[in-house]
Amino acid sequence: MSTETQTGTVDRGIVERLRASPFLSQLLSNRLAITGIVLILGVVLIAIYARITYDLSDLLATQFGTNPSEAAPSSEYLFGTDGQARDIFPRVLYGAWYAVLYGTVTVIASTFLGVGLGIVAAYYGDLTDNVIMRTMDVLLSFPSLLLALALVTIFPEELGLWRAVGALTLVYTPRFARVVRGAALKVLEDEYTEATKALGATDPRLLIRHVLPNCLAPITVQSTLNYGLAIIDIAALSFLGFGASPGEPTWGMMLSNGVEFGLFSGAWWWSFFPGLLLALTVLGFNLLGDGMRDALDPRMRETVD
Amino acid sequence: MTGCATRSTRECERPLTDRDIRPSGRTVGRWIGLGGLLGLVVAGVLFPVTGAKQSTDTSFALGVLLFGFGVATWGGAVGFGDSMSTVQNHLGGESEWSREGARQAFAVLTWIGAGWAGTAVVASILLVGI
Amino acid sequence: MVSKRFVLKRLLMLFPVLFGVATVVFAILHLSPGDPAVVIAGERASQEFVNQVRADLGLDDPLWQQYVRFLGEVATFDFGQSYQVNRGVAVSQILTDRLPITIELALLGQFAGLLFGLPLGILSAVKQDTWTDHLSRVGALSGISIPIYWSGPLLILLFAQFLGVLPTSGRIGSAYFVEPVTGLILVDTLLAGNLAAFQSAVIHLLLPVVVLGIYQMALLSRMMRSSMVEVIRQDYMRTARAKGQGSKITVMKHGLRNAFIPVITVIGIQFGSLLGGAVLTETVFEINGIGTLLVDAINRSDYPVVQGTVLVFAVLYTLVNLGVDLTYSVLDPRIEQ
Numbered sequence: 001m002s003t004e005t006q007t008g009t010v011d012r013g014i015v016e017r018l019r020a021s022p023f024l025s026q027l028l029s030n031r032l033a034i035t036g037i038v039l040i041l042g043v044v045l046i047a048i049y050a051r052i053t054y055d056l057s058d059l060l061a062t063q064f065g066t067n068p069s070e071a072a073p074s075s076e077y078l079f080g081t082d083g084q085a086r087d088i089f090p091r092v093l094y095g096a097w098y099a100v101l102y103g104t105v106t107v108i109a110s111t112f113l114g115v116g117l118g119i120v121a122a123y124y125g126d127l128t129d130n131v132i133m134r135t136m137d138v139l140l141s142f143p144s145l146l147l148a149l150a151l152v153t154i155f156p157e158e159l160g161l162w163r164a165v166g167a168l169t170l171v172y173t174p175r176f177a178r179v180v181r182g183a184a185l186k187v188l189e190d191e192y193t194e195a196t197k198a199l200g201a202t203d204p205r206l207l208i209r210h211v212l213p214n215c216l217a218p219i220t221v222q223s224t225l226n227y228g229l230a231i232i233d234i235a236a237l238s239f240l241g242f243g244a245s246p247g248e249p250t251w252g253m254m255l256s257n258g259v260e261f262g263l264f265s266g267a268w269w270w271s272f273f274p275g276l277l278l279a280l281t282v283l284g285f286n287l288l289g290d291g292m293r294d295a296l297d298p299r300m301r302e303t304v305d
Numbered sequence: 306m307t308g309c310a311t312r313s314t315r316e317c318e319r320p321l322t323d324r325d326i327r328p329s330g331r332t333v334g335r336w337i338g339l340g341g342l343l344g345l346v347v348a349g350v351l352f353p354v355t356g357a358k359q360s361t362d363t364s365f366a367l368g369v370l371l372f373g374f375g376v377a378t379w380g381g382a383v384g385f386g387d388s389m390s391t392v393q394n395h396l397g398g399e400s401e402w403s404r405e406g407a408r409q410a411f412a413v414l415t416w417i418g419a420g421w422a423g424t425a426v427v428a429s430i431l432l433v434g435i
Numbered sequence: 436m437v438s439k440r441f442v443l444k445r446l447l448m449l450f451p452v453l454f455g456v457a458t459v460v461f462a463i464l465h466l467s468p469g470d471p472a473v474v475i476a477g478e479r480a481s482q483e484f485v486n487q488v489r490a491d492l493g494l495d496d497p498l499w500q501q502y503v504r505f506l507g508e509v510a511t512f513d514f515g516q517s518y519q520v521n522r523g524v525a526v527s528q529i530l531t532d533r534l535p536i537t538i539e540l541a542l543l544g545q546f547a548g549l550l551f552g553l554p555l556g557i558l559s560a561v562k563q564d565t566w567t568d569h570l571s572r573v574g575a576l577s578g579i580s581i582p583i584y585w586s587g588p589l590l591i592l593l594f595a596q597f598l599g600v601l602p603t604s605g606r607i608g609s610a611y612f613v614e615p616v617t618g619l620i621l622v623d624t625l626l627a628g629n630l631a632a633f634q635s636a637v638i639h640l641l642l643p644v645v646v647l648g649i650y651q652m653a654l655l656s657r658m659m660r661s662s663m664v665e666v667i668r669q670d671y672m673r674t675a676r677a678k679g680q681g682s683k684i685t686v687m688k689h690g691l692r693n694a695f696i697p698v699i700t701v702i703g704i705q706f707g708s709l710l711g712g713a714v715l716t717e718t719v720f721e722i723n724g725i726g727t728l729l730v731d732a733i734n735r736s737d738y739p740v741v742q743g744t745v746l747v748f749a750v751l752y753t754l755v756n757l758g759v760d761l762t763y764s765v766l767d768p769r770i771e772q
Contacts, residue, residue, distance in 0.1 A: 032573070127413065134410035137393050137402050138378045143707035145714065150460075150745065153467040153733055232582050239584045240718060240730050252584075259588050259719060264603060268592050275585030283580035290576065362498035363466070369502060370462035377455025381753070384448030385760045426499045433497055 023217075026295035033291025039284025043277070047100040050093035059091050059249050070267040080269035082254075083261050084247070091249035092273045098250045099231045099281060102165050106230040107223050109169040114176020115219070119211055121177065122184035133181060136174035144233055147171050152242045161243035161250065164234050171233075172226050179222045183215040221292045228285030235278055251278045336413055340420025344368050347421075348428050357432040365425035372418025375411050382407035441764070445757055449750075456749040457509050458502075460742050465498060469736040475518050505742075514743040519735040520728065526743040530725065534747060535618025536606065537724030541713050543644040545706070548651025553698075555652065556659025557691070563664060571656060578653025583712055587646045587719035594642060601638055604721040608635040643720045647712050654708070658701055663694040696766050703759030707752055 027033050062084040069085040071077055079088035121132040139147070151167035159166070187210050238244040238252030246253070251274040258271025344364050351360035382389070382404060393402040472489035473480070480488075489495055493504065508514060514526035521529050559571045594601040602608070606620050611632040613623045621640070624633035667690060714726035721727075725744050732740035 127410075130406050131410045131413055134382075134402065134407045135374075135378075135414070137389070137407070138381070141389070141393075141704050141707075143711040145711035146707060146748065149714070149729065149733060150463060153469070153741075154463060156468040228580065232580075236582060236584065236715060240714070241734050255584055255588070259584070263588055263591060263596075266596065268588075268596065271585070271588050272592075275582070275588065279577075279581045279585055282582070283577060286576050286580050358497065365498045365502070366462045366465045369458055370466070373455045373458025373462060375455070377452050377459065377749075380448045380451030380455060381756075384445045384452070385756050422499070429497045429499060435497075435500075 023295050027291050030291040030294065032287045033295075036284045036287030036289075036291060039280055040288060043096050043281045043284065044100060046093050046277075047096040050090065051097045054090050054094055056094070056249075059086065059094055060247050062086065062247075070262065070265065070270070072267075073269050079273040080267065082257065082270050083267070088254070088269060088273060091254060092251070092277055094249045095251040095254060095274055096277060096281070098161070098248075099234070099278070102161060102234050103227055103231045106165050106168050106172065106234065107226055109165070110172035110226070111176050111219060111223060113169065113173040114178075115180050115212070115215065117173065117177040118180025118182075118215075119184050122181045122188055122211075129181075132177070136177045139171070140174040140178070144168070144171050144229065145236055148233060148237060149240075149242075152237060160245055161234070161238060161248075164237040164243040167237070168230055168233050172230065175226060176219065176222055179218045180215050183218050184211045187211050187214045217296070221289070221296055224285060224292055225289035228282040228289065231278070231285070232282045251275070333416055336416035337420035337423070340368065340371075340417035340422075341424040342420075343417070344421035344424035345428065348425060358429075361425055361429035361432060365422055365429065368418050368421030368423075368425050370418070371414055372422055375413075375415030375418050379408060379411035379415055382411055442761065445760065449753055449757070452753050453746065453749060454506075457506070457742070457746055460745045461502060461505055464738050464741060465501075471518060471736055471738050474736040509742075509746070514746075515739040517732075517737055517740050519737040520731045520740050526739045529728065529740065530743050530747055532615075532618070533723060533725045533728055536620075536722060537710075537713055537717070537726055538751075539619045539621065540640070540643060540647065540716065540722065540724060541706075541709055543640065544647030544651055544712070544716075545702075545709055547644055547648030548655050548709075549702075551648070552652035552655030553659050556656035557663055557694075559656065559660040560663030560667060560694075563667075568660075572660070575653040575656045575660075578649050579657075581649075583646055583650060583715040584719055586649060587642070587716060590642050590646060591719075601642055606636060606639050606722055607632060608639070611635055643716050643722060646719070647709070647716045650712050651705070651709060654705060655698070655702075658698050659694070662697050663690070666690045666694040669693075692766070696763065699766065700759055700763055703756040706755040710748060710751065 063081070064085045067077070067081050067085040067087060069081060070083055071081040073080040077087050077089065079092055081087055082091075117132055117136070121129040148164070148167040148171050151170055152163050155163040155166045157163070234243070235250070235252030235255070238250050239256045241256070244250045244253040246257075254274035255271050255278070258267070258274065262268070262270030344367075347367060348360045348364035351363055354360070355363070389407070390402045390404070470485075472485050472492065472494055475492075476485045476488045493501060512527055514530075516522075517524050517526055517529060555571050555575070559568045562568050591603050595603040607613070607624070611624075611629065613620070613627050613629060613632050616623050616626055620636045621633065624630075624636050710726070713724065714730060716722070717724045717726040718730060725747060728740065729744045729748070731737070732744060
């Protein structure tokens with residue numbers, strides 16, 4: 001795999017500089033976290049490569065006549081072909097692009113919502129804080145998949161996989177809100193911030209100048225932890241039939257078709273390879289996320305989900 | 306608010322569950338009023354776009370959504386509030402879940418939702434009829 | 436001990452919770468863009484027919500009137516008839532038929548998860564930072580990272596396709612017919628005294644339970660480990676040992692009790708992800724529980740079925756958390772009753 005080449009070429013100077021920071025040196029001495037980084041880099045490279053190399057319409061079209069249908073993996077068809085005689089290899093690579101794209105949008109969108117809610121809760125305090133955060137607490141204690149199933153119905157069907165993105169954005173927002181509120185409170189309670197207030201800084205400036213930069217570290221950790229979850233949940237929703245349209249090369253859709261049509265006729269490769277890449281990607285994010293959490297606060301407890 | 310770095314309750318020696326700020330009759334009225342206002346605003350904004358029935362229906366659905374969420378979580382907080390704090394600790398530490406605080410927060414949501422749904426019903430009766 | 440009043444007070448709270456959940460589901464379904472009248476009439480039906488259906492269902496009435504009617508129906512456990520999934524069949528009937536199937540699967544999965552997850556977590560904590568610990572932690576992380584809809588097909592491939600020792604789908608061989616009494620297939624086959632059918636049911640359920648159990652095991656062992664590590668780190672454990680208070684085993688027992696308290700609470704919340712897992716497991720193994728029912732109903736805009744199923748999920752979730760709360764108050768005497 002292309003991931004192998006990554007580790008050898010890292011510039012020595014960068015490594016030295018990174019090691020100077022306690023958080024990063026902790027993280028970089030964690031072999032599991034490094035494995036996670038390598039896995040993630042590999043998937044991102046695959047995603048970019050697939051996006052540049054392949055034409056989506058070629059991957060969508062059935063290939064009867066050109067390719068054999070349900071052919072086993074061979075040197076010609078590395079991952080075999082599916083029931084529509086499509087070569088599975090480029091489709092699985094393209095699936096990485098979908099996973100990275102939709103995963104990124106989900107995480108970024110829920111970060112934005114979470115930052116907004118968290119800062120508002122921390123800044124106004126009292127009842128506003130209580131109402132926002134208790135609502136977040138409750139949403140957080142629901143299982144993400146069931147909550148997403150309920151929310152996915154709000155979005156019109158034409159949106160395709162963006163429905164799943166919308167639902168999961170709402171599902172993950174509480175995690176970010178909680179982290180941001182915690183960080184924002186610490187900043188707001190600093191005397192230093194009070195001094196800024198006394199100098200006449202307006203509220204938006206106060207928030208942007210001081211609160212946001214200080215939230216970046218916890219937001220990054222939370223994003224990493226959520227990335228894997230987002231990818232696995234998006235695939236689950238598309239596996240259950242919410243989102244991806246038939247034939248679209250997302251991992252969840254390929255898995256769903258492979259299980260439904262391929263598994264019992266012996267075409268195991270149809271569902272095996274999309275699942276393998278999915279599991280490796282999620283494992284990568286989980287390894288890195290765990291490592292980050294350990295480096296940030298070794299006593300922090302492991303979360304549910 | 307002397308001694309308060311922010312308007313947050315943390316540094317103020319005043320817990321969220323203070324008797325004084327628990328909703329009494331007057332504050333409940335305020336929340337219902339706020340909800341009612343929201344119900345009118347939503348129905349009013351949608352009215353030119355979707356017409357009388359659709360706009361009041363949507364406003365009612367949103368109000369009743371908030372109301373239902375408030376009631377369900379209020380019941381949950383009163384019934385199972387103790388184990389929730391352990392759960393919240395496990396979920397990531399920064400939560401300040403308390404049974405009383407949660408009960409109060411969800412009561413507020415319930416009242417806002419009730420007011421919202423209430424005005425939507427009134428608007429529906431006036432604009433659409435029974 | 437837990438007093439009756441304490442239990443009763445908590446049971447009473449079920450009513451607002453369910454009333455609220457029913458209301459939320461009603462609101463969400465009416466905010467969603469799907470039109471049940473079109474679904475029932477069919478995509479190609481004429482506009483007049485769709486309008487007719489809409490009028491018949493009372494969907495033309497103001498929403499608040501529909502809500503009042505809906506509450507009346509819910510209060511009498513009448514969710515109406517299915518539009519699509521089992522057209523014309525009462526939703527309550529579908530739910531009674533299918534609920535035991537999911538309960539059986541979930542209970543067995545939870546049991547398997549506890550059976551392997553807790554010892555693994557304890558072992559990991561006691562042997563902290565040894566190879567055993569690392570191995571079980573990576574194992575648990577993999578268990579969380581591998582989605583059920585991949586591990587399921589993998590196991591089907593291995594045991595059903597290649598080895599041919601286990602069946603691929605369903606709950607029992609098609610040759611057997613067992614009178615449903617409890618709806619739990621393992622219990623029903625035993626009640627009927629049909630050992631061959633029981634055996635068939637066991638081998639059919641083995642893979643789904645393992646798939647669901649792996650996931651639970653991974654989650655539980657991670658939680659058990661962190662909770663146990665916390666307890667071991669605490670002072671009183673060291674003090675107890677320093678005082679020479681009994682053998683190492685009694686100290687461990689004392690620690691275990693404390694380590695279990697947070698884990699048990701989280702099991703209640705975890706039950707939700709167990710239900711989520713059951714939805715996926717049922718889909719993979721073609722088991723007709725309420726998990727597949729929910730997915731089908733949402734996919735096909737079958738509103739009455741969605742409403743009924745979500746309520747049943749909410750009841751299950753709330754009841755489990757009630758049980759957990761009660762266990763918790765028994766274990767932790769600090770909770771006032």
